Amino acid sequence: MKKKLEPLEVILGKAEFSDEEIVYLLSLSDKEDVKRLQRAAFDRTSQSVGHKVYYRGLIEVSNICTVNCRYCGIRKSNHHLSRYQMTKEEILSQAQWAAQQGFANICLQAGERHDEKFVSFICEVLEEIHACTVSSILPDGLGITLSLGDQTKHTLARWKYSSGNPNNLRYLARFETSNEKLFNFLHSACGRYEKKLDHRLLCLTHLKELGYQVGTGVMIGIPGQTLQDLCNDIRMFQKIDADMIGMGPYLMSEAADLCSMGQMPPKPLLQLTLNMIAVTRLVMHNINIAAATALDVLAPDGRIQGILHGCNVMMPNLSPQRYRAGYQLYDHKPSLKDDPTNGLTNFEKLINSTGRQIGWNQSGSSPRWLVRNGL
Ligand code: 5AD
Numbered sequence: 326m327k328k329k330l331e332p333l334e335v336i337l338g339k340a341e342f343s344d345e346e347i348v349y350l351l352s353l354s355d356k357e358d359v360k361r362l363q364r365a366a367f368d369r370t371s372q373s374v375g376h377k378v379y380y381r382g383l384i385e386v387s388n389i390c391t392v393n394c395r396y397c398g399i400r401k402s403n404h405h406l407s408r409y410q411m412t413k414e415e416i417l418s419q420a421q422w423a424a425q426q427g428f429a430n431i432c433l434q435a436g437e438r439h440d441e442k443f444v445s446f447i448c449e450v451l452e453e454i455h456a457c458t459v460s461s462i463l464p465d466g467l468g469i470t471l472s473l474g475d476q477t478k479h480t481l482a483r484w485k486y487s488s489g490n491p492n493n494l495r496y497l498a499r500f501e502t503s504n505e506k507l508f509n510f511l512h513s514a515c516g517r518y519e520k521k522l523d524h525r526l527l528c529l530t531h532l533k534e535l536g537y538q539v540g541t542g543v544m545i546g547i548p549g550q551t552l553q554d555l556c557n558d559i560r561m562f563q564k565i566d567a568d569m570i571g572m573g574p575y576l577m578s579e580a581a582d583l584c585s586m587g588q589m590p591p592k593p594l595l596q597l598t599l600n601m602i603a604v605t606r607l608v609m610h611n612i613n614i615a616a617a618t619a620l621d622v623l624a625p626d627g628r629i630q631g632i633l634h635g636c637n638v639m640m641p642n643l644s645p646q647r648y649r650a651g652y653q654l655y656d657h658k659p660s661l662k663d664d665p666t667n668g669l670t671n672f673e674k675l676i677n678s679t680g681r682q683i684g685w686n687q688s689g690s691s692p693r694w695l696v697r698n699g700l
């Protein structure tokens with residue numbers, strides 16, 4: 326017989342949760358109940374990582390991709406897209422601008438490539454970003470997050486070696502879903518599996534062994550995904566002992582292969598995503614959690630709601646405007662909102678209205694990583 330669950334208030338006060346409790350918390354939809362969950366997650370965030378929100382300026386370096394993830398609008402077989410690669414000078418100019426504005430960190434994201442030309446290009450970019458951003462305010466230069474897909478341990482080691490700021494080096498590789506069948510379906514093309522979940526998990530292990538701050542995450546609301554799957558995703562975050570999580574709603578892309586399978590309606594999808602963020606905070610405590618840009622597709626204040634539900638990292642888009650239309654992973658991606666020249670001041674006000682302050686010029690490393698490394 327199923328054990329009867331304790332009242333919501335009692336569950337929310339716990340430090341550890343059973344699978345049944347996690348599934349119950351993820352399923353909440355009553356207005357008062359979700360408010361209680363939100364408050365508990367916000368308070369836990371203040372206790373375990375503080376009152377600051379840290380910026381990682383996002384630079385979408387290239388939309389060239391060698392793989393065909395079924396959900397993604399810039400997958401290799403989208404031949405309607407014109408492909409771009411930012412030059413080293415363009416990347417350095419954005420990085421310098423970010424450092425001058427008080428962003429202590431940037432994130433370099435691109436489609437997945439393994440060729441030597443690309444790998445050594447990233448090495449050069451890392452070396453030069455360090456060289457041109459060391460200052461009295463940032464004595465170790467900009468902190469870097471890489472989001473460049475599955476890579477060999479050798480490549481990850483080369484990038485680490487090229488980084489002049491190894492204590493501020495992060496890598497984001499979402500495992501997307503811990504449901505192996507679903508993962509394999511999402512990453513199969515032309516009758517073969519392009520990616521295997523085990524391989525993605527191995528990549529995360531390599532990152533850990535190399536000393537990166539390890540970020541992972543999932544998409545929420547993937548067709549066929551259940552609440553138990555999401556609960557298993559959280560268990561996987563624990564197993565990986567992730568330092569950072571970045572997760573957001575699955576959104577349809579007309580250019581992707583999953584289009585015909587539809588998408589959850591915006592309101593319940595937003596609530597489920599916010600519940601997932603809140604529960605992840607309650608379970609994982611002292612990690613960094615990023616408010617995904619995709620939240621803003623579901624509501625104009627989506628990312629701010631993310632902050633209210635336990636996020637403490639934000640990734641304003643610093644890609645040059647002319648490239649943004651080329652980096653639509655999903656439809657309706659807000660591309661003009663984060664215009665560095667005007668949108669960011671308003672954004673800071675919105676963040677302050679939640680009771681949080683921006684950690685200007687601070688690394689904002691994952692407290693869990695700092696503890697693990699005795700720093
Ligand atoms: N909806 C939401 N997120 C997406 N991503 C790619 N395509 C989509 C989509 N259609 C996310 C994946 C990937 C990250 C770079 O972007 O989770 O890891």
Ligand code: SF4
Binds near residue numbers: 393398399436437654
């Ligand atoms: Fe390429 Fe990343 Fe899109 Fe997959 S999610 S197709 S690796 S850009």
